[in-house]
Amino acid sequence: MAGPVSRRQLLIGGGLGASAVVAAAAGMSPIRFEAAAESQHVHDEKPRQWAMVIDLRKCDGCKKCTEACQTEHELPQSFEWIKVFQVQDKQGRMYNMPRPCFQCENAPCLKVCPVAATFRVKDGVVLVDQDKCIGCRMCMAACPYGARYFNYNEPPAPTHPFQMKATPEHPVPQQKGTVGKCMFCVHRTAEGQLPACVEACGMEAIWLGDLVEDVATNGHETVRLSQFLKDNDAFRYKEDLGTAPRVYYIAGHGQLLDA
Amino acid sequence: MDRLTRERYVERAVWPIGRGDRNFWLSVAVLSAAVLAGLYAWIYQLRNGLGVTGLNQKVSWGFYIINCVFFIGISYGGAMTSAILRLTNAKWRAPLTRIAEATAVAALVVGAVYPIIDLGRPDRFLTIPLYAQVGSPIVWDLVAISTYILASFVFLYLPLIPDFPVALAALGDRSKFLGPLYRLLSLGWRGTLGQEKALRRGVGIMAVLIIPLAVSVHSVLALLFAVTARGGWHSTIFAPLFVLAAMLSGVAAVILVVGALRKVYGLQEFITAKHFRYLSYLLVALGVGYLYFMVSEYVTEGYLLESTTTPVLEAIFTGAYAPAFWAFSVGGLVFPLILAVAPGRFPIGRACLASVLVVAGMWLKRFLIVVPGMAEPIMPWDWGRYSPTWVEITITIGSAAAIPLILIVFFRFFPVMSVHEMDEVEGVEERARPLLVPGFAGGGDD
Numbered sequence: 001m002a003g004p005v006s007r008r009q010l011l012i013g014g015g016l017g018a019s020a021v022v023a024a025a026a027g028m029s030p031i032r033f034e035a036a037a038e039s040q041h042v043h044d045e046k047p048r049q050w051a052m053v054i055d056l057r058k059c060d061g062c063k064k065c066t067e068a069c070q071t072e073h074e075l076p077q078s079f080e081w082i083k084v085f086q087v088q089d090k091q092g093r094m095y096n097m098p099r100p101c102f103q104c105e106n107a108p109c110l111k112v113c114p115v116a117a118t119f120r121v122k123d124g125v126v127l128v129d130q131d132k133c134i135g136c137r138m139c140m141a142a143c144p145y146g147a148r149y150f151n152y153n154e155p156p157a158p159t160h161p162f163q164m165k166a167t168p169e170h171p172v173p174q175q176k177g178t179v180g181k182c183m184f185c186v187h188r189t190a191e192g193q194l195p196a197c198v199e200a201c202g203m204e205a206i207w208l209g210d211l212v213e214d215v216a217t218n219g220h221e222t223v224r225l226s227q228f229l230k231d232n233d234a235f236r237y238k239e240d241l242g243t244a245p246r247v248y249y250i251a252g253h254g255q256l257l258d259a
Numbered sequence: 260m261d262r263l264t265r266e267r268y269v270e271r272a273v274w275p276i277g278r279g280d281r282n283f284w285l286s287v288a289v290l291s292a293a294v295l296a297g298l299y300a301w302i303y304q305l306r307n308g309l310g311v312t313g314l315n316q317k318v319s320w321g322f323y324i325i326n327c328v329f330f331i332g333i334s335y336g337g338a339m340t341s342a343i344l345r346l347t348n349a350k351w352r353a354p355l356t357r358i359a360e361a362t363a364v365a366a367l368v369v370g371a372v373y374p375i376i377d378l379g380r381p382d383r384f385l386t387i388p389l390y391a392q393v394g395s396p397i398v399w400d401l402v403a404i405s406t407y408i409l410a411s412f413v414f415l416y417l418p419l420i421p422d423f424p425v426a427l428a429a430l431g432d433r434s435k436f437l438g439p440l441y442r443l444l445s446l447g448w449r450g451t452l453g454q455e456k457a458l459r460r461g462v463g464i465m466a467v468l469i470i471p472l473a474v475s476v477h478s479v480l481a482l483l484f485a486v487t488a489r490g491g492w493h494s495t496i497f498a499p500l501f502v503l504a505a506m507l508s509g510v511a512a513v514i515l516v517v518g519a520l521r522k523v524y525g526l527q528e529f530i531t532a533k534h535f536r537y538l539s540y541l542l543v544a545l546g547v548g549y550l551y552f553m554v555s556e557y558v559t560e561g562y563l564l565e566s567t568t569t570p571v572l573e574a575i576f577t578g579a580y581a582p583a584f585w586a587f588s589v590g591g592l593v594f595p596l597i598l599a600v601a602p603g604r605f606p607i608g609r610a611c612l613a614s615v616l617v618v619a620g621m622w623l624k625r626f627l628i629v630v631p632g633m634a635e636p637i638m639p640w641d642w643g644r645y646s647p648t649w650v651e652i653t654i655t656i657g658s659a660a661a662i663p664l665i666l667i668v669f670f671r672f673f674p675v676m677s678v679h680e681m682d683e684v685e686g687v688e689e690r691a692r693p694l695l696v697p698g699f700a701g702g703g704d705d
Contacts, residue, residue, distance in 0.1 A: 078316070083638075085638060085639045085640065086639070087639040088639075097639070099638065108486075108487065108488065111394050111395070111486075112394075112395050112396060112397070112486065112487075113392055113395055114387050114390075114391065114392055114395040114397035114398045114401075115383075115386060115387055115389075115390035115391070115392060116390055116392040117390075132383075132386070132390065133379070133380065133383075134378050134379070134380050134383040134384065134386065134387065135309070135378050135379015135380040135383075136374075136377070136378055136379070136397055137319040137320060137377075137379065138395065138396070138397055138483070140316075140319045141319065141320060141483075141484075141487050141489065141633070142486070142487045142488075144487075144488040144489075144637055145637070145638060146316075146317070146637055146638045146640070149316055150309070150314075150316065150319055150379065151379070152308060152309050152310035152312075152314065152315070152379075153308060153310035154308070176308055176379075177308055177309065177378075177379030177380040178379055178380060179379075241488055
């Protein structure tokens with residue numbers, strides 16, 4: 001199971017040979033996840049590269065995505081892994097901007113973690129291993145988007161009577177004293193389901209895309225991702241920081257492209 | 260220094276050892292109470308989690324990170340006063356080095372606990388070396404701080420070695436229970452030429468080593484902030500700025516501790532206005548340097564007014580944090596520097612007052628670095644708020660009380676001024692060598 005590929009992946013995620021060996025020896029989750037992912041994409045030459053497109057023209061700020069996310073991950077009210085901002089543009093008009101984790105390709109949070117508790121899996125999603133996180137909150141200081149949430153208090157009691165052990169792919173319940181964030185619902189995408197927020201959006205404003213197959217869907221329509229981004233002048237938030245987010249926005253109310 | 264003066268010097272140096280008068284026990288009681296209160300608050304936090312602090316999702320670093328930077332900065336007084344003065348062969352340092360080195364160790368030990376207090380999962384602290392991700396500034400901090408702690412202990416211990424026989428002789432019948440401890444720690448020191456040479460070389464190497472080590476610690480502490488994309492943090496001058504800030508607060512702390520211990524232990528004959536004047540010059544040189552760095556940072560950032568830095572600069576100069584900023588820059592930097600070097604009466608009192616203001620100002624400055632950078636709206640949301648709870652405040656007070664507690668307990672066992680160093684600067688040939696001490700085999704070439 002822990003073939004050379006997943007070991008290398010771990011090295012990339014872990015930054016250090018020693019940590020990779022330790023993690024592999026302890027049978028830690030990245031390997032389990034990759035095994036699951038491999039069975040899923042058994043016909044694919046490459047793993048999927050998840051991306052998200054959020055259509056600001058359609059978002060009406062109902063926060064159904066936030067609620068669905070909180071239900072899915074059994075989060076308290078104050079944990080808005082996908083948070084809907086009400087933004088005033090420079091002309092004074094209001095629009096809504098949902099912000100999940102951007103799963104940056106050049107993720108600042110990933111670089112600063114002292115124990116490599118936050119790592120990237122094969123399909124480009126950045127996860128947190130809460131069994132490893134020491135709670136230093138350096139990643140929260142490093143994230144330019146405020147996408148990370150620290151469990152200051154005990155998370156709510158699990159609603160499911162036979163709760164499975166939390167894993168980085170399904171971090172439910174959250175662990176007190178550690179950091180959590182949006183993980184594009186990799187436990188759902190691995191099963192062929194859309195992330196909870198995408199599914200819950202009544203305005204069909206959130207699209208899940210795959211950069212490799214170049215498709216995106218909001219659960220109702222499917223489009224060619226690159227063409228869709230090009231046609232709609234999609235932009236990435238704070239592009240100038242060089243973090244290369246995997247989340248694209250489509251502006252539509254005349255707001256400036258750098259939001 | 261004639262023989263009689265030297266005798267008085269040795270007598271003053273060992274005076275606090277084993278002496279438990281009312282003032283001593285009263286100070287120990289008060290300081291211990293504060294430390295215990297701090298420990299209680301920490302245990303309370305360990306049981307209930309960081310939720311008992313004022314930290315929140317926006318401002319996730321607060322008092323603990325401020326205190327970590329602050330107390331480790333205080334420890335730079337040792338590296339500065341002792342190592343640099345040793346390397347530049349400034350002879351007036353001799354009665355001050357022990358106090359400076361001990362202050363460094365005390366402040367460093369206290370400051371080094373703060374990263375652990377700040378962790379959400381302190382039980383996993385020891386997994387950091389196990390999983391260490393070398394790209395993380397936290398790992399750099401840990402390596403630098405732990406090396407620096409080790410070096411500071413050695414730097415305090417080495418010059419102590421030749422003082423043990425001298426102290427034992429001077430203590431006479433007060434030395435009964437200290438004898439075995441001193442014999443153990445003195446590593447068979449007899450003051451032979453070979454030993455003298457080895458010691459001088461060892462201390463010399465440590466004095467050289469401790470400076471780059473100290474510089475590295477605050478440089479990587481600065482990188483903790485500078486590697487992020489936050490306003491007011493992402494600055495190329497941050498590492499040298501932090502190092503200078505640490506040296507400034509360290510020298511101020513040494514002036515304070517020297518001023519206090521001089522009174523308490525009656526060292527007025529040997530630590531005089533001259534010492535305070537020289538230390539004040541050092542303070543002012545560092546303070547002016549710091550001011551220059553700070554102005555050049557703010558001018559560079561304030562001229563361009565990038566979108567991330569502008570809100571922080573506005574908040575600091577004219578907004579919610581302006582009172583703290585102006586209190587620091589005027590009351591904690593410019594005014595005390597003038598106060599310390601202005602000619603006139605009460606040089607000692609003025610140096611001490613200036614140092615109190617500088618130390619307080621440097622704490623405020625660290626607050627002004629950490630909190631506004633955290634609270635700044637990096638997303639379209641409101642400014643974050645941070646008001647520390649009793650837990651953070653009690654831990655902060657307790658840790659501050661731990662430093663004088665460590666110092667008075669330390670000087671109850673070890674000489675407060677270095678005798679050997681004084682002999683050295685006064686010239687080996689004219690120095691009165693210690694007499695043969697019973698229990699110390701040999702006794703050298705007496």
